[in-house]
Amino acid sequence: MEQPEVVQVGTARKGESGGSFWRRLLQSREFGVFLALVGLVILMRFLTPYFWKPDNIFNVLRGMSTIGIMAIGQTMIIITGGIDLSVGSVLAASAMITARLMYTGVVSPWVAVLIGLGFGTLLGAINGLIITRVKVTPFIATLGMLSIARGLAYLLASGLQGTVASNVPMRDESVNFLGAGYIGPVPFPVIEMFVLVIVFSLFLRFTVLGRQIYAVGSNEQAARLSGVSSDMVKLFVYTITGTLAALSGIMTAGLLGTSATNAGTGTELDVIAAVVIGGASLAGGSGTIIGSIIGAAIMAVLRNAFVLLQFPIYMQTISIGLVIILAVAIDQIRRRSS
Amino acid sequence: MNQTGAEILRVEAVSKRYGGVHALEQVNFDLRYGEVHALVGENGAGKSTLIKVLGGIIPRNGGRVLFEGNEVDYQRPIEALHAGIAIIHQELSMMPSLNVIENMYMGRMPGRFGIVNWKDLERRTRQAMALIDLHVDPYAAVQDLTISQRQMIEIARALSVNAKLIIMDEPNSSLTQGESERLFAVIDSLKARGIAIIYVSHKIEEVLRISDRITVFRDGKYVGTVDREDATEQKIINMMVGRELDRTAISVPDKIGDVLLDVRDLSGPGFDKVNFAVRKGEIVAFSGLVGAGRSEVASAIFGARPFTDGEITFYGRPVRFKSPKHAIRAGIAMVQEDRKVLSLFMDMTIQRNITMAELPYMSKGVTSDGAERRLAQQMVRSLDIRLASLDDPVSSLSGGNQQKTVLSRWLATTPKLLILDEPTHGVDVGAKAEIYDLIRKLAAQGVGVMLISSELPEVLALAHRIVVMHEGRITGILDRADASEEALMAYATGIADDFAVPAEVSS
Numbered sequence: 087m088e089q090p091e092v093v094q095v096g097t098a099r100k101g102e103s104g105g106s107f108w109r110r111l112l113q114s115r116e117f118g119v120f121l122a123l124v125g126l127v128i129l130m131r132f133l134t135p136y137f138w139k140p141d142n143i144f145n146v147l148r149g150m151s152t153i154g155i156m157a158i159g160q161t162m163i164i165i166t167g168g169i170d171l172s173v174g175s176v177l178a179a180s181a182m183i184t185a186r187l188m189y190t191g192v193v194s195p196w197v198a199v200l201i202g203l204g205f206g207t208l209l210g211a212i213n214g215l216i217i218t219r220v221k222v223t224p225f226i227a228t229l230g231m232l233s234i235a236r237g238l239a240y241l242l243a244s245g246l247q248g249t250v251a252s253n254v255p256m257r258d259e260s261v262n263f264l265g266a267g268y269i270g271p272v273p274f275p276v277i278e279m280f281v282l283v284i285v286f287s288l289f290l291r292f293t294v295l296g297r298q299i300y301a302v303g304s305n306e307q308a309a310r311l312s313g314v315s316s317d318m319v320k321l322f323v324y325t326i327t328g329t330l331a332a333l334s335g336i337m338t339a340g341l342l343g344t345s346a347t348n349a350g351t352g353t354e355l356d357v358i359a360a361v362v363i364g365g366a367s368l369a370g371g372s373g374t375i376i377g378s379i380i381g382a383a384i385m386a387v388l389r390n391a392f393v394l395l396q397f398p399i400y401m402q403t404i405s406i407g408l409v410i411i412l413a414v415a416i417d418q419i420r421r422r423s424s
Numbered sequence: 425m426n427q428t429g430a431e432i433l434r435v436e437a438v439s440k441r442y443g444g445v446h447a448l449e450q451v452n453f454d455l456r457y458g459e460v461h462a463l464v465g466e467n468g469a470g471k472s473t474l475i476k477v478l479g480g481i482i483p484r485n486g487g488r489v490l491f492e493g494n495e496v497d498y499q500r501p502i503e504a505l506h507a508g509i510a511i512i513h514q515e516l517s518m519m520p521s522l523n524v525i526e527n528m529y530m531g532r533m534p535g536r537f538g539i540v541n542w543k544d545l546e547r548r549t550r551q552a553m554a555l556i557d558l559h560v561d562p563y564a565a566v567q568d569l570t571i572s573q574r575q576m577i578e579i580a581r582a583l584s585v586n587a588k589l590i591i592m593d594e595p596n597s598s599l600t601q602g603e604s605e606r607l608f609a610v611i612d613s614l615k616a617r618g619i620a621i622i623y624v625s626h627k628i629e630e631v632l633r634i635s636d637r638i639t640v641f642r643d644g645k646y647v648g649t650v651d652r653e654d655a656t657e658q659k660i661i662n663m664m665v666g667r668e669l670d671r672t673a674i675s676v677p678d679k680i681g682d683v684l685l686d687v688r689d690l691s692g693p694g695f696d697k698v699n700f701a702v703r704k705g706e707i708v709a710f711s712g713l714v715g716a717g718r719s720e721v722a723s724a725i726f727g728a729r730p731f732t733d734g735e736i737t738f739y740g741r742p743v744r745f746k747s748p749k750h751a752i753r754a755g756i757a758m759v760q761e762d763r764k765v766l767s768l769f770m771d772m773t774i775q776r777n778i779t780m781a782e783l784p785y786m787s788k789g790v791t792s793d794g795a796e797r798r799l800a801q802q803m804v805r806s807l808d809i810r811l812a813s814l815d816d817p818v819s820s821l822s823g824g825n826q827q828k829t830v831l832s833r834w835l836a837t838t839p840k841l842l843i844l845d846e847p848t849h850g851v852d853v854g855a856k857a858e859i860y861d862l863i864r865k866l867a868a869q870g871v872g873v874m875l876i877s878s879e880l881p882e883v884l885a886l887a888h889r890i891v892v893m894h895e896g897r898i899t900g901i902l903d904r905a906d907a908s909e910e911a912l913m914a915y916a917t918g919i920a921d922d923f924a925v926p927a928e929v930s931s
Binding site for chain 2: 294301304305
């Protein structure tokens with residue numbers, strides 16, 4: 087029987103040795119980004135001794151925690167081939183409803199938190215419904231939500247009468263612990279981020295729905311024809327991202343002790359940048375949460391570095407832009423050569 | 425251009441590899457001015473690859489191409505076009521929302537300082553169309569024209585660039601009888617002008633009718649060239665297949681059981697009042713031309729497309745699946761026609777491609793690497809999928825093994841009804857035979873099979889019964905014993921029709 091040549095290559099290295107796991111790991115985009123992070127950290131240790139102090143390290147980690155948490159949801163969305171531009175605004179609106187409810191005291195603080203999380207979840211679900219039912223592209227649907235949710239934050243801060251308020255205080259210390267607390271020397275937001283990263287990484291890796299998220303992004307038509315409810319999958323990722331943005335909002339407000347109408351402005355771009363640096367393709371089908379967290383860490387370390395080294399702010403902004411382009415460019419070049 | 429008879433094109437030992445697979449291996453071909461030279465072969469024989477090499481769409485890996493006596497190696501399609509080689513692709517490469525003139529002159533709009541003289545272009549467009557006696561509104565959007573008219577516009581376009589060699593890739597695949605006649609007449613007029621034509625097709629009858637010489641490719645290799653006078657249908661088929669066609673009945677004893685699927689008066693977009701049944705262990709083939717509505721009927725049963733009217737009974741119960749998910753749960757599997765677009769997750773591993781459909785049923789939400797691997801290994805063994813590692817991306821497999829991977833995804837769900845839409849498209853001969861064996865084995869185990877196939881030999885080799893469709897309607901249902909290629913063709917083209925509604929009733 088005739089056989090194409092690939093077959094011989096196949097039989098030559100039949101069987102899956104443990105070696106292939108390590109080779110795969112070493113070749114993965116995440117590993118490359120991780121090496122870049124390690125290199126950056128080592129460089130910083132030499133440039134400024136203060137960098138490696140636990141205080142500073144925890145500072146960096148706390149600074150990236152809300153970006154990291156939103157990047158978890160954004161990663162899943164980008165894996166499906168979508169995008170969510172509204173996370174920064176959903177963050178603000180959810181925090182604002184929580185702060186407002188606590189301020190007026192109509193419900194107990196933790197109920198206010200649940201309502202805040204529920205509100206973010208609802209806004210995420212609306213994103214998902216507009217995308218799946220009305221078939222508006224994710225970019226447009228969430229661009230609209232970016233504006234709407236920001237407007238809702240203003241509305242919730244001021245009330246219908248239109249009294250101008252840009253801040254509403256967060257009046258409960260136990261709630262503020264979410265953003266400002268410490269367990270031992272470790273900021274609580276850092277713990278929240280790592281727990282969520284682990285939970286959602288396991289979810290993506292070991293559940294049917296997690297697998298289907300990749301399938302939808304890889305080939306949506308094929309996924310549907312293989313029995314995947316791609317609409318349900320998409321609705322899920324946008325909804326959960328709304329929840330995670332709301333949590334980030336309450337954490338941010340908790341840290342500052344106040345909920346601001348302009349909270350999270352522009353963070354959607356940081357979140358997307360973290361995911362892209364971390365190896366996800368905007369075309370869908372690939373990406374990992376670990377990669378995105380490493381991407382967020384690279385940006386956080388860079389920001390910290392420029393502050394510690396007292397470089398001007400424009401250099402920080404320019405360098406982060408360069409990192410985004412470099413990360414994707416290197417990946418493109420590698421892919422073409424392989 | 426009065427060089428009729430002189431050589432215009434010579435292809436010597438041209439090869440093309442994709443990875444380790446030879447799409448073309450040292451093929452030869454030659455062509456004279458004013459000649460129609462047909463290039464035939466089964467799917468995957470390398471016909472399209474040669475066209476792409478000649479047209480500068482893909483680079484070749486070896487060999488020589490001489491065009492009008494000079495050795496050429498076009499790097500881009502535009503170079504080939506300027507040299508006088510025009511390709512009319514199977515899926516016409518036009519911009520549907522633009523008008524005829526814009527399509528004719530796209531990429532080479534003449535004009536002063538970027539300003540287009542539409543009056544002049546209109547005149548030239550009409551001139552080019554008049555050459556082949558085509559009269560359509562130059563300002564009509566191409567999407568509003570028939571396939572045949574679009575094809576004619578492509579030919580007119582080729583004439584307007586003074587093409588000396590026109591390559592037609594399966595030009596006839598979606599034309600009606602009358603439109604085909606029209607095309608043949610145009611081809612004759614092109615010949616008379618001294619234009620050389622490469623006519624790619626797998627329809628032997630028409631090839632015998634219009635070509636001066638016929639060259640056969642098989643599995644990327646050159647098999648031979650025959651003059652029309654020496655060619656017979658049987659001879660060409662034997663060259664294409666490489667052996668005497670095995671038309672013997674399927675070897676497994678036919679144990680056909682109860683009715684599994686019963687379809688009554690099913691109507692929807694692309695099909696009308698379709699009636700048929702599939703019994704357990706029965707292979708029912710669906711024959712017909714491209715666009716006859718066969719895939720649409722199957723997709724409607726599978727819940728992937730809507731139907732407006734009629735009833736589907738599966739296992740004695742009326743069903744109407746909202747989505748493929750529900751059909752799969754009920755025990756139906758469907759191997760789609762276009763595996764790259766509709767089936768495979770190219771960047772995912774082979775294992776994940778195999779387990780995709782069964783995954784929700786083998787685990788309660790949480791996946792098990794061990795169980796998944798065992799299922800994948802079992803499928804790889806039973807279908808003899810040749811691979812290096814289950815963790816390699818499915819894109820690393822050859823076409824045949826990719827198709828087997830798709831099949832294994834569906835067999836993993838242990839379906840009761842298996843729908844196969846062109847299951848051996850673009851699959852090499854070896855894998856094809858294995859897929860045939862597999863289909864027979866499944867039927868012997870009691871699985872009902874709906875086999876949609878445009879390859880008549882395949883239909884005749886596998887089916888117990890054959891349903892023939894034409895323009896969305898069933899025109900005939902034949903037992904294999906009564907079926908021949910000629911009979912199937914007659915039903916497929918609508919010449920024969922057992923279910924025609926008498927005129928007085930239909931009104």
